[in-house]
Amino acid sequence: MLIDFIEYQQQQFDEMASRILAEPEKYLQFDSVSDFYKAQWLDDFPQGTVWIATGLDDGAEQFDAIIRYKNHYLEIYHAQNTTLKFGIQDSENIM
Template sequence: MLIDFIQYQLKQFDEMAARIQAVPEDYINFDSVSDFYKAEWLNDFPKGTTWAATGLDDGAEQFYAIIEYRSNFLSISCFEQIEVRYGVHGQ
């Protein structure tokens, strides 16, 4: 039996993205960008996932992050409310 590791990792990314979308308040609670990079749940994404964040430092109350694995992405915006968007680049 062959296992398609890329498909497995895409599924892992999709499942984690769905968990965050379902209850973003459980995941998005940061005082600084540094706190985002220290978040333990980032390790639940598959190996090879990348992320970047901006905002919150220097007194900013806004936050934006992008988490990507291959062409799949999860964007998180915190302005007046939390917005979490999942998608696939090029679709």
């Protein structure tokens, strides 16, 4: 039996993103960008996942983050409300 590790890791990413979508208050508690990068749950994403965050430092009240594995992504926007967007980008338009 052959295992497609890329597909398996994409499934792991999707499962973790689904957990965050289901309970954002459990995962999205940050006072600074540094707190985001220290979040232990980031290690639950598969190897090869990348993330970037902006905001929160210097008194900013807005937080933006993108977590991506291949063409699967989770976008987090937090200002007065938190908006999460999970999706799969067209493979021809990947960054």
